[in-house]
Amino acid sequence: MRISVQEAPFDLGVESEAFARNAEQIGAIVTFTGVVRDSDAGRLQVMEIEHYPGMTEKALAAIANEAVERWDLGDVLVIHRFGRLAPGERIMMVATAARHRVAAFEAAEFLMDYLKSRAPFWKKELSATQSTWVAAKDEDEDALNRWAR
Amino acid sequence: MDILYFAWVRERIGLPRETVKTSAETVMDLVTELRGREQRYEAAFADLSALRVALDQDLSDFDAPLAGVREVAFFPPMTGG
Secondary structure, three states, X not given: OEEEEEOOOOOHHHHHHXXXXXXXXXXXXXXXXXXXXXXXXXXXXXXXXXXXXXXXXXXXXXHHHHHHHHOOEEEEXXXXXXXXXXXXXXXXXXXXXXXXXXXXXXXXXXXXXXXXXXXXXXXXXXXXXXXXXXXOOHHHHHHHHOOOO | XXXXXOHHHHHHHOOOEEEOOOOOOEHHXXXXXXXXXXXXXXXXXXXXXXXXXXXXXXXXXXXOEOOOOOEEEEEOOOOOO
């Protein structure tokens, strides 16, 4: 399992390749990549991502450990960036490896749902004229309910 | 006790962190104490439903006790991913 909270960009190809090479006894790998989206018709200039050093790593490790507990996973990777990102830049990725694809897909969705609203990151969108904190959505909280047990 | 603020809570209060001496027994007591200080704290804590709290880097609740806690953090709902 690898958790990385970093300011620097990551290479999707290198990370995916290394993950696939190291995962043993598996039949399926799922990767998900989050990209800075310009939801405001070309006006977004920068997305600033703030986080809580210390708690972030702890929360991501807890989320990844829970995924490993729930699904029979060969390996888990979570990379999440912070700092100033431009539209089109990759913010984060998760990868899961399992013997079968259902577990790999489900675990990846679980990781995404949890890290969206349980990992201490906050996004701020900056345009030429204004800056706005991205608000959490009710759907994000609802998405967690389907994993309740 | 160290108090940390993130995102718009940090911006409203104008500080990322501060150290306070307090005898507050719960998070709620601490919030009441901070709100009584200055308008900027009142503005940050006006709507608790828009805030989350972590105690020693674990998500917690406003009615949680503060005994033994070293670090309290206040922030809006998280928006990772």
